[in-house]
Amino acid sequence: MVTHHDEAAAVRPLTLAWASRHLEVGERIVRTEALQGGITAELRRLTIGRPDGGTRDLVLRTFVNVEHAEDWLSREAGALTLLTGTGVPAPGLVAVDPTAAHCEYPSLLMTHLAGRTILDDEGLETRLPLLARQLVAIHALRPFPKRSTSLEQGRPHRRPRAYVAWTTADTVVTPKGADAAAWAAAIDVIRGPAPPYEGRFLHRDFQPGNVLFDVPPPHPAGARITGVVDWAGTSWGPTDLDVAHCSTNLALLHGPAWGQRFAEAYEEAGGVLAAAASERLYWRVRDGLACSEEVQSVSQPWREAGRTELTTRAVEERLDAYVTALMDALG
Missing domain, CATH: 3.30.200.20 (Phosphorylase Kinase; domain 1)
Structure with a gap:
């Protein structure tokens, strides 16, 4: 039974x-x-x-x-x-x-993997570099090109399909009370063509909700990652796209400044992002604007996990602050 x-x-x-x-x-x-x-x-x-x-x-x-x-x-x-x-x-x-x-x-x-997701603010300072190093390791994977018959460790590898953009300039939902000028400028950024990039293996939904941690109770500084889950969006594209997605989630979970800090942590861990500030802006803005269309569905699991203060409205306000900060810093 x-x-x-x-x-x-x-x-x-x-x-x-x-x-x-x-x-x-x-x-x-x-x-x-x-x-x-x-x-x-x-x-x-x-x-x-x-x-x-x-x-x-x-x-x-x-x-x-x-x-x-x-x-x-x-x-x-x-x-x-x-x-x-x-x-x-x-x-x-x-x-x-x-x-x-x-x-x-x-x-x-x-x-089943051991560990648990951690969405709390406490201990984020310790977890941020762990997240960055893990994402660098994912991007370092080198599957062979599609239709290749080459073998590595006895297995045929296929390159994932190219990434698909999650939003367009015409489907962005500007939050109520948002900085209209900043959002209009951000939308203009993604009207243009995507910058050229060197393709890498992407998770495509790498963010705290898809990373499992083991944190010894007396020593939060001893935290380690035990698993990365939800690989359904695996794609081939620019590292900036995965970094941008994690940055957006960190900004909404913990505040806009953390979104900015993740990109720095990624580079400190050895990751390589687009050289030009305008190209970095494109990917980060694109992901932030994509989130505007699904704030409710993104925030609900966070509330169910205990972050009850992250109402749809609260997350919209953080998204507005993050997009505005991106345009101020990089635009």
Whole structure:
């Protein structure tokens, strides 16, 4: 019998049978628990009972009525396969059903990583350089070009598809009460063509909500990253794009100044960004403006995780302050 932590944790019958078929001989699913944090996907922890009486955990990721589920799950499965053995702490792929051929909805089964997300202000000074170093390590990965048959560590590698912009100048939502002149100038920045760039392997949603930490209680300074999750947006593009996305999230979670500081930490960790200030501005503004269209969906998981003060309005105000600061500093 499978026990559920709550009603939301129940796994649908076909999906449960599919997941069970991918277990080791003698193993069975004994418990399921809903996990918080997903915006587009349902996440559940599956506790697996082993023949020797011990247990291990897997994570089930399911997209319910999501338009791009097949693409996202296929990309995530490819990324997890690529990341095996690279030193980047990512989940291991167990099985994937991107077209819902066996499950009720497109699903992916992966190993469970220790650690937890930390969204609090406390200890950010320690975590910021860890985030920067981890992102530099991700960008250092070198998958072979698409359709390459070359092998590295015995596995064929494919370059991820090129990044897709998340906003246009015509879809930006200027927050109520925002600095109209600064936002108009920012929108003009992204009307122009994207700057030239040297492509790199991108996570595409690298931010505190997708990074797991282990923090020893008596010694917060001993924090370390134990995992990076949610690789569904893996893409090929400029390092500035990943840095810009993490910067925007840090600005909204902790205040505009932290968004500015992350780019500095990334360079201090050995990362390379666009040489021209105007090119850096383009990528950072582009990501900040993209966030304007989804403030509600971005902030809700933060409130559920305990940051109750981050109302939609509060996050809009921080976004306005961040975009304005970008235009003042780099524009």
